[in-house]
Structure formats: C-alpha cells, structure tokens
Amino acid sequence: MLTLRFSAQDLARTRFGHSPLWEVVTSVEALKDPGGKPLHLGWARETRAALPAADLSLLFALVPIPTTYVPSFLTPVPRTGSPALEDELAALAATPAETVRADLDRFPVALPAPVAALYRDPGDGLARLADQIRAYWEAAIEPHWSRIQRLVEGEVMYRARSIARGGAAELFEALHPQVGWSDDTLRVRHRSYRATRTLDGGRGLVLVPTVFVWPGVFSQSTPPRQPGLVYPPRGIATLWESGPDRTPDALAAVLGRSRARLLAELGSPASTTELAARTAMPAPTVSHHLTTLRAAGLAVSHRTGRSVLYLRTPLGEALLSGGPT
Structure with missing residues (x-):
C-alpha cells in the first residue's frame, strides 16, 4: 500500500500529463507478458511481427517480468501536459550517472548483461537506450498513437x-x-x-x-x-475495437439511426471528419446531428488545437447502456 x-x-x-515514454515502458511489459494484459493480445501479435531486427535487448531487460520495479530514470513523470518523445529522450540521455546507478541498485534481480553494461558506463548506455526506444516506438507505438x-x-x-x-x-x-x-x-x-x-x-x-x-x-x-x-x-476496452455498426436498435428507434450511431461512436473523443469517415455520413450531416446531441445534453465538445472533439456525456452513456440517468 x-x-x-x-x-x-x-x-x-x-x-494531468501523458507520457510517450510511459506508453513505451508499459507496452514492453504487455509484449513480454501478454497473458497478464489480454486486452492487448491483438496488438502484441501484430507488434511482434513488426519489430525491427535492431537490438532491443537493453530496453527489454530494463522491464523485468513480473514488473515490480522499473528504474525511475526510465519512467519520469511528464513535466508538461503532453511532451514529445524526443523531449523525454533528451531528458533521459541527460540523466546523471550517479542517478542511473542508484536506480539500478534497486533492480529486483541480478543485472542482466545489457543492464550491467549500462551500470558501468551510463553515458554510452543511455545513448544506446534512447536509440532502442526510437526503433521500438516506430514499430510498436507510433502506428497507433493517434488512437491512443x-x-x-x-x-x-x-x-x-x-x-x-x-x-x-x-x-x-x-x-x-x-x-x-x-x-x-x-x-x-x-x-x-x-x-x-x-x-x-x-x-x-x-x-x-x-x-x-x-x-x-x-x-x-x-x-x-x-x-x-x-x-x-476509461473506455480502454474500446481501444482496439473496429467492425460493424453496434448501435442498439431500441435507441435508434428513439433518436434515429444516424444520431444513435454517432452517440455510440463517442466513447472516445472524435472530430466531425473522423466520425464522417467511420460512419460514411457526409460531414455536414454529422455536424448537424452532433449539434442536436449536444443541445440535448448527450454530447459535449472540446477544442484541441485546430480540432473540435466530441464526447458522450454521462447522460449519453446512461442512455446508450439503458441504465438509470
């Protein structure tokens, strides 16, 4: 506790903050122990086939299974709301040698050979680690980053x-x-x-x-x-979902098929353009229905950069699930 x-x-x-480096580290655990994270099994199968031939031994050795401890220099708390991976790698490479060794002194098992080499020469080891993270990121995380x-x-x-x-x-x-x-x-x-x-x-x-x-x-x-x-x-179970329209028929009878379909799609934030592509509706039609859903208190909008994203409200979720409001 x-x-x-x-x-x-x-x-x-x-x-709040979101860290690309944390996604890398925790995804390595999911890749090494897929039984412990069955939600990501499909991703794990796809990623194993896509991993580069480059050496990833140091990165993988730093995430032991079971994962009771990962060195703190590899898992920093993000300093800003959404740092870029390169910013986090620059901070990683600048970690003082004494900090690296102090964190590795807490490693739960005898240091594997790649980690022992990092302990002996932290400067060179961190540079190699950053290169391995970049190679892994391009194959395992970047193709899914917008969805994440x-x-x-x-x-x-x-x-x-x-x-x-x-x-x-x-x-x-x-x-x-x-x-x-x-x-x-x-x-x-x-x-x-x-x-x-x-x-x-x-x-x-x-x-x-x-x-x-x-x-x-x-x-x-x-x-x-x-x-x-x-x-x-929240909504992690929808992360890898794709497939046919799963709009409840009863809800479609009340709201209309198009609005009910859009409400079903708003479990995670989406723009008008994204929703039009998913549902094959014209963008002006999607925009009109979203305005109606928002006016009814079933959806909210939020501007992020140049995009306006829509998301179900708790009332919309209760209506979709058939639960109490």
Whole structure:
C-alpha cells in the first residue's frame, strides 16, 4: 500500500500529463507478458511481427517480468501536459550517472548483461537506450498513437468534469479500483510495495493516464522526484475495437439511426471528419446531428488545437447502456 498525504496546496497543483515514454515502458511489459494484459493480445501479435531486427535487448531487460520495479530514470513523470518523445529522450540521455546507478541498485534481480553494461558506463548506455526506444516506438507505438491520444484526451475531459461536479474526492474515488481517497489521503493498493509519503512543498501529484498499464496502476513517489500515478483511462476496452455498426436498435428507434450511431461512436473523443469517415455520413450531416446531441445534453465538445472533439456525456452513456440517468 502506498499512502500519499495531501495539503491544500498539493491538491491545487495536481494535474494531468501523458507520457510517450510511459506508453513505451508499459507496452514492453504487455509484449513480454501478454497473458497478464489480454486486452492487448491483438496488438502484441501484430507488434511482434513488426519489430525491427535492431537490438532491443537493453530496453527489454530494463522491464523485468513480473514488473515490480522499473528504474525511475526510465519512467519520469511528464513535466508538461503532453511532451514529445524526443523531449523525454533528451531528458533521459541527460540523466546523471550517479542517478542511473542508484536506480539500478534497486533492480529486483541480478543485472542482466545489457543492464550491467549500462551500470558501468551510463553515458554510452543511455545513448544506446534512447536509440532502442526510437526503433521500438516506430514499430510498436507510433502506428497507433493517434488512437491512443484520442482515448487519453477523452479521459482528461471526463475527469475534468468529475472535478467540477465533486472535487478531488470524486476524481480519486472513481479513478481505479486500486485507488481510494479519504481524510486528505490517497491510498494506492500495490501488492509488493509499502510506503507513506507526505507531498512536501505543495508540488502536487501528476496523474498519467496510460493505455498499456491496464489492468493495474504504477506509482512514482521516490523523493526528490515529482510524484506521479499512472493508471488506465476509461473506455480502454474500446481501444482496439473496429467492425460493424453496434448501435442498439431500441435507441435508434428513439433518436434515429444516424444520431444513435454517432452517440455510440463517442466513447472516445472524435472530430466531425473522423466520425464522417467511420460512419460514411457526409460531414455536414454529422455536424448537424452532433449539434442536436449536444443541445440535448448527450454530447459535449472540446477544442484541441485546430480540432473540435466530441464526447458522450454521462447522460449519453446512461442512455446508450439503458441504465438509470
């Protein structure tokens, strides 16, 4: 059990971030132990066939199975909301040698040969590690990055509404089954880790939704690093979905087939253009129906850069599932 005690200032500075490097690390675990992450089995099969012939031994050795510990220099909490992979790799390559060795001293097993070489010469080893991460990223993550980003953006939008409705209590209580909140204290139920921390200095906590961490959670709480909690976003079961129209007939009878289909597609954020491509409807028709769904309180819109993304509201989800509102 990890126990994190918050001050009012810590709550005020709690924020979200999404890390390409965290997706890399947790996806390596999914690739090495597909039975532990069955949701990603299809991705794992596709990725094994696509992996380059380049040496990935150091990256893979740094993520042991079972994954009770990954060196903290490889799993930094994102400093901004959505850093680019190259920015994270630049920070990785600049990690001081003494930090690398201190993190590797906590490695749960005897250091494999590639990791032992990193320990002896951190500067050269980190450069090789960055190259391996780039090669792995291009084959395993980059082809799916826009899909991953859309799911994470939807997660952040949903949690922002949770904070608006019920504050930090609602945010943390519904975050993940292993996470609980009471008396200004966040408790994360880890099977093999126990610690109690007070978030000193009002630095807050960084929440990092990450698709490949499913079904569990990771935490980063070793001082002096920024504390972070890595957890799977809502709607993770839809990440790899594709296929025929799954619009409920009863809902289509009430809303009309087109609007019901669009509501069914809004489990993760999507733009008018994306929805038009998925549903084969003309973009003006999609835009008209989205305006109607939004006016009825079944969808919300959010501008991200030049795009406007739409997402189901809790009312829309209840209507789609047939549950109570």
